[in-house]
Amino acid sequence: MAVSISAVELHHALTDGHVVDGVLSYAAVFFSIWWAWMDFTWFATAFDTDDWFYRLLTIVQMGGVLVLAAGVHSAFAEATSAS
Numbered sequence: 001m002a003v004s005i006s007a008v009e010l011h012h013a014l015t016d017g018h019v020v021d022g023v024l025s026y027a028a029v030f031f032s033i034w035w036a037w038m039d040f041t042w043f044a045t046a047f048d049t050d051d052w053f054y055r056l057l058t059i060v061q062m063g064g065v066l067v068l069a070a071g072v073h074s075a076f077a078e079a080t081s082a083s
Contacts, residue, residue: 001065001069002029002033002065002068002069002072003030003033005069005072005073006025006026006029006030006033006072006076007026009022009025009026009029009072009073009075009076010022010023010025010026010076012076013025013026013076022076025075025076026076028075029072029075029076032068033068036061036064036065036068040058040061
């Protein structure tokens with residue numbers, strides 16, 4: 001979800017002529033999404049105990065991803081309005 005939102009925001013930035021700001025914002029947002037995903041997959045493969053605490057942490061991480069996805073638009077808006 002966050003990747004598709006950031007791709008749409010990149011498209012809007014490119015069509016508005018904010019090429020450098022759009023690409024830099026996309027790279028920053030995509031890196032944060034990728035880093036969160038890699039941390040989760042590493043944790044899941046290394047410590048997959050499938051107990052109640054692991055499931056609770058997974059739900060907490062899902063909430064963090066939703067917060068990250070909700071902030072994508074504002075990350076692009078701040079970068080393109082600064083130029």
